[in-house]
Structure formats: structure tokens, C-alpha cells
Amino acid sequence: MLQIDIKNKSYKDKTVLENISISLSKNGIYGVVGKNGEGKTTLFRCIMGLISFKGSINHATESALHGKIAWCPTEPLIYDELTANEFTVFYHELLNIEKIDFQMFDVPQDKLIKEFSTGMKKKAYLNAVLQKKYSVYVFDEPFNGLDLESNYLLMNYIKEVAKNSIVFISSHILEILYKDCDKIFLLKNKKIKEFDKKDFLEIEKELFSEIKFI
Amino acid sequence: MIQVILTLVIIRLRKFLPPKDKLAMMIFLVGYLFFFFCLNEKFQALRSYLLLFSLDIFFYHINRKDMELLKLNRKWKLIIFGEYFIYSLPYLALLIVNKEYLFALISFVLIKIYIIVPPVDGKIIKYPFKLFDPFWHISWRRNKLILFLPVIIFLVIVGDLYNNENLIIVSFFVASIFTTLPSFQREANISVRMSSYNGKDYLKKQFKTAIINSLFVVIPLIITLSLFQKWELLCFSPLIFVAPLINIVFKYSFFNNQFQHQLFFAVFLSMLPLGVPVIAIPFLYLKSVRTIKAIQYVTN
Numbered sequence: 001m002l003q004i005d006i007k008n009k010s011y012k013d014k015t016v017l018e019n020i021s022i023s024l025s026k027n028g029i030y031g032v033v034g035k036n037g038e039g040k041t042t043l044f045r046c047i048m049g050l051i052s053f054k055g056s057i058n059h060a061t062e063s064a065l066h067g068k069i070a071w072c073p074t075e076p077l078i079y080d081e082l083t084a085n086e087f088t089v090f091y092h093e094l095l096n097i098e099k100i101d102f103q104m105f106d107v108p109q110d111k112l113i114k115e116f117s118t119g120m121k122k123k124a125y126l127n128a129v130l131q132k133k134y135s136v137y138v139f140d141e142p143f144n145g146l147d148l149e150s151n152y153l154l155m156n157y158i159k160e161v162a163k164n165s166i167v168f169i170s171s172h173i174l175e176i177l178y179k180d181c182d183k184i185f186l187l188k189n190k191k192i193k194e195f196d197k198k199d200f201l202e203i204e205k206e207l208f209s210e211i212k213f214i
Numbered sequence: 215m216i217q218v219i220l221t222l223v224i225i226r227l228r229k230f231l232p233p234k235d236k237l238a239m240m241i242f243l244v245g246y247l248f249f250f251f252c253l254n255e256k257f258q259a260l261r262s263y264l265l266l267f268s269l270d271i272f273f274y275h276i277n278r279k280d281m282e283l284l285k286l287n288r289k290w291k292l293i294i295f296g297e298y299f300i301y302s303l304p305y306l307a308l309l310i311v312n313k314e315y316l317f318a319l320i321s322f323v324l325i326k327i328y329i330i331v332p333p334v335d336g337k338i339i340k341y342p343f344k345l346f347d348p349f350w351h352i353s354w355r356r357n358k359l360i361l362f363l364p365v366i367i368f369l370v371i372v373g374d375l376y377n378n379e380n381l382i383i384v385s386f387f388v389a390s391i392f393t394t395l396p397s398f399q400r401e402a403n404i405s406v407r408m409s410s411y412n413g414k415d416y417l418k419k420q421f422k423t424a425i426i427n428s429l430f431v432v433i434p435l436i437i438t439l440s441l442f443q444k445w446e447l448l449c450f451s452p453l454i455f456v457a458p459l460i461n462i463v464f465k466y467s468f469f470n471n472q473f474q475h476q477l478f479f480a481v482f483l484s485m486l487p488l489g490v491p492v493i494a495i496p497f498l499y500l501k502s503v504r505t506i507k508a509i510q511y512v513t514n
Contacts, residue, residue: 049511050403066510067410077402081352083338086345093346096410112338129408 001025001060002136002166006046009039009053016042017053018190024183029162031177032170033203034187040170041074043187044138047168062135067095070134074141076125080114084124087113091128102131104157105150119145126154137167143176155180174203215289219296226274226301250304257312263384264317267305268324271298273357275328291329298325342430346423349396359392363431366392367438374442382439382447389435390457393428397461398476400469406509413507417466417499424458457483463495466502469509 006020016039024030034040045051048071062068079087084107092099105123107116113124122145139158143151158167159180171177177184178200186193186203195203232238253260275294284290299306302321309318339360343350354360366385373381411419432454439448461479468475482491 048404048407050407064511066412067408069408071404071408073404077404079348079352081355082345082348086348086351090345090348093344094405094409094411110338 001027003058004047004055005057006043006053006055008055009042009046009051015190017046017187017192020055020192022185022192022194024166026182027162027164027166028182029158029167029169029180031181031184032168032187033172033174033177033184033207034170035207038187039190040187041140043192044071044073044140044168044170047136047138059135065136068135070129070132070137072122072126072129072137072139072142074144075118076122078113078121078125081112083110083112084116084127085109087124088128088131092131095132097132100131103127104130104153117145119147119150122146123150130157133161133165135165137161137165139167139169141170141172143171143173174200215287215293215296218287218293219300222293222297223300226297246304250308254308254311257308261312261314261317263387264305264309264314265320265324266388267302268321268328271302271325272328276358277356294329295325298329343427344423346419347396347427348401349399350423350427353396353399354392357395359395362388362392363434366435370435370438370442370444374444379447382444385435386447386450386454389431389454393424393431393454393458394461396427397424397458397465398472400465400472403509406506409510412510413503416506416510417462417502420462420466421459424462425455428455428458460495463498463502466505467498469505 002022002024004020004022006017008015008019009017020043032040032043042051046053046055047057048069049057049065050071057065059065059068079090082090105127107120107123107127113121116124122142126142137158142154142158146154155176158169161167169177169181181200182197184195184200184203186195186206188206193206227242253264275298284293287293302325306318306321309315309321339355341351341354341360343354345351366389369381369385369388373379373385406416409416432451435454436448436451439445439451460482464475464479464482468478482494485491
């Protein structure tokens with residue numbers, strides 16, 4: 001269904017990803033874990049087509065993935081001088097969709113976004129971007145900055161859309177991913193390792209085997 | 215205090231100059247002085263427009279983020295005045311050399327007003343602009359352009375009262391600036407990437423948005439011109455739409471380099487009377503479409 005092949009992704013002389021191959025045969029939730037700087041966001045940016053890389057990304061049913069992938073970065077790119085409502089209308093026009101009253105989170109609609117807290121900004125961004133249904137969703141640490149109730153709402157939404165779409169989530173909280181992911185990908189030393197549900201506990205061994213307790 | 219003022223001037227110039235690059239500083243200074251030399255040569259033709267220079271200071275002042283920090287100093291007003299005074303020194307010298315003492319005094323007073331008058335915060339103005347390009351809302355809100363909209367009308371009224379068509383032409387010029395400002399800013403690549411509109415359609419949608427939004431600015435001007443029965447000048451009002459449309463083409467042609475965008479747009483406008491730059495528009499249009507496609511379909 002989705003085939004990702006990244007032969008090489010480098011920034012100047014530094015290779016970040018090498019010989020990455022991800023093959024997904026069905027819709028579902030797919031976790032991505034790794035330490036800081038191992039290339040999680042770079043992988044997502046390659047999937048999004050935001051940066052160039054050596055390789056290819058192919059979807060079984062979508063000939064071109066332009067406009068078919070939703071992107072929720074750790075710190076959303078949001079225009080501070082707009083109100084939440086204006087930002088929603090902006091995405092509504094950008095995505096060229098019928099007007100719907102989709103509001104996953106309750107945010108003050110007529111307040112300027114610059115007056116919002118980090119979590120509220122994320123909520124306003126998600127309200128705007130998720131007005132449309134996509135073939136692929138990419139959530140880069142989506143739960144950072146959100147309160148408990150919002151995390152619950154978002155996870156339920158992700159579970160719902162994962163029935164018909166492929167959803168990537170990165171998180172540093174493994175328990176969240178263990179519970180709902182169909183597979184988890186571990187990024188380490190430029191390579192990727194795939195773990196099925198039954199092998200999830202192996203991830204901790206891979207991640208923390210080098211830690212020495214004093 | 216003088217050290218603080220000089221540091222603030224340097225911070226402002228940092229936008230254009232890399233630190234400790236003496237050659238760049240020299241080129242910049244030569245270019246800056248050459249610009250004022252050219253203004254001096256054409257002073258009589260441009261004297262009516264020279265007060266617009268203080269708008270640059272106004273926009274900078276209302277958008278500066280260091281006010282709270284500066285207010286820690288008791289003499290913050292004097293510091294800011296010093297900074298703006300140094301910044302506008304060549305301009306003031308130009309006015310004084312040409313014996314326009316009244317204009318120089320007005321400039322001084324305007325700078326003082328900008329500093330003294332507290333910022334207008336409070337009610338969020340809802341603009342009727344189409345949001346496909348959010349920078350219309352952002353520019354108008356950030357620069358408080360709504361406060362200047364009556365100036366356009368005022369210029370037409372005064373121009374009619376004193377039979378001075380130049381003032382009405384200035385109102386066209388100001389309206390063009392207001393409609394062009396939004397396209398000097400850039401949306402995030404992700405917005406272009408996620409858009410449902412592909413290359414050419416995306417650009418067309420930007421054109422359409424600019425035309426509709428410009429119309430909101432131009433309509434009061436058209437009504438005023440009609441009321442004063444300035445039919446000949448009214449025929450030229452479509453020209454106001456040209457600047458924002460061309461700037462969109464320049465924006466996407468030089469999407470990754472804002473400095474190049476501004477530079478080439480300025481060169482284009484200055485050479486427009488010769489007619490030569492018009493030839494470049496189809497090529498720039500194609501370049502714009504290619505840039506948008508490159509953002510939407512990144513390949514190695």
C-alpha cells in the first residue's frame with residue numbers, strides 16, 4: 001500500500017538516513033521512535049516531500065501524494081496574527097474543501113493566535129488541518145503540549161482515521177505507542193528497524209541497552 | 215545611552231549585512247548614499263512623496279519587539295528618538311539641503327508622535343479579505359493599515375479642493391503600496407505543499423485573491439473619485455492592481471530569497487518607464503509556476 005525507500009538523506013556531509021525501507025501493506029497506526037537527532041523528523045519531512053532525498057515513495061492507490069498527506073509537526077507553523085477562526089478558513093480555502101464545522105478541540109475562535117498558549121496553538125492548528133480526510137497522516141510528537149483531555153480526543157481521532165488511512169506517530173512515550181500501534185519503527189544509527197506488536201518489548205532493549213546505571 | 219542607540223542602529227542594519235563584513239558595509243553605505251544622491255537630483259519631482267519615508271519608521275516602530283526591554287531604561291523615548299534620528303539623517307539632510315525646512319520639521323514631529331502615541335490595542339478588526347493569502351490580514355493588522363485608509367480618501371479630497379492632480383496620483387500610489395505589502399511575505403512551504411491547487415492553479419488562485427482583496431482597498435477610492443467626477447483619473451484606477459499582481463510573480467520567482475525578490479522588483483519598477491521589463495513578465499510567470507511545482511513535488 002505504501003512503499004518508502006530512502007537510499008540516502010544527508011545534510012551537507014552528515015548522513016542522517018541510509019537504506020531505509022518501509023513497506024506497509026494495510027492502513028493502521030505506525031509508531032516511529034528514536035533518540036533526539038536520530039532522524040525521526042527528517043524521515044517525516046521526506047515522507048511529506050518537504051525535503052529532497054535519494055529514493056522514492058509510492059502509494060498503491062494515489063499516483064501523487066501532493067495534498068494527500070496531513071502534517072502535524074512538533075511545533076505547528078501557525079500565523080500568530082490571525083484568529084483561530086481565520087486560520088481555519090485559511091486552511092479551508094487552501095485545501096479547497098466544502099465548509100464543514102469540524103472542531104475537534106474547543107478554542108476561542110475570535111482571539112488572535114499570538115495570545116494562545118503552546119497547547120492552544122496546537123489545537124487551533126489541528127482543528128484547521130484535520131478538516132479534510134487524507135490518505136496518510138504524519139504526527140510528529142502530537143501529544144506534546146496538549147492536556148490530558150485533548151490527548152484522549154486526539155488519540156481517539158487517530159484510531160478512527162487509521163481505519164481508512166496510514167497514520168505515522170512519533171512519541172517519546174513508548175506506552176502510548178505500545179497500546180495502539182500496529183508496528184513500531186526504531187531509528188538508530190541512520191538505519192531503521194521494524195517491530196511487530198508481539199516484539200514491542202524488544203524496543204526497550206534496543207534503546208536502553210547501552211545505558212549504564214551509576 | 216549613545217552606545218545603546220548605536221547598537222540599535224546596528225541591529226537594524228543586521229537584516230541587510232553580515233556581522234564584521236566591512237566590504238558589505240562599504241557597499242551598503244555607498245549604495246545608500248547613492249540612493250539619496252539620486253533623490254537629490256530628482257528632488258523637485260519627488261518632493262510631494264518624501265514624507266512617505268516616515269512611514270518606514272512608523273511600520274518599524276509598531277512592529278518592534280524590544281519595547282518592553284527598552285522601557286526598562288528611564289530614557290527609552292530619547293533612545294528610540296536617537297535611533298530614528300540617525301536612521302533618517304540622510305533623509306533629513308536631503309530636506310535641509312533643498313531648503314524644505316517645513317518638511318524636515320514635520321518629519322521630526324512625526325517621529326516624536328510615533329514614539330509618544332501609545333499603541334492601539336484592543337478590538338480585533340475583522341477584515342473582509344479572502345484568506346487564501348493570509349498575509350492580507352496579517353499585514354493590515356500588523357501595520358495597522360486601516361488607520362491610513364482614510365488618508366487615501368483625504369488626498370483625493372484635498373487634491374480636488376486645490377486642483378492638484380498630483381495628490382490624487384499619490385493616493386493611487388499609496389493604495390498600490392497597501393495592496394502590494396502582503397505579497398512581500400511568504401507562506402510556509404508546508405502550506406504550498408498541502409494545498410489542493412497545483413503549480414499553475416495555485417498561482418492563479420493567488421492572483422484571484424489579490425484582485426478581490428485589492429478591490430476592497432480600491433472601492434472607497436473609486437467611490438470618492440466618482441463623487442468628485444474625476445472620470446479621467448478613474449480610468450487609471452485599474453493600474454493599482456498591477457503592482458500586487460506583478461509582485462506575486464516576483465515573490466514566487468524568488469521564493470527562496472526575499473532580498474532578491476525585493477531587489478528585482480525595485481529594479482523592475484524603476485525601469486518600467488522604459489517598457490523593457492514588461493518583456494520579462496512571461497518568463498517570470500513560468501519561473502513562478504516552476505518554483506511552486508518544485509515545492510509541491512520535491513525530488514532529488
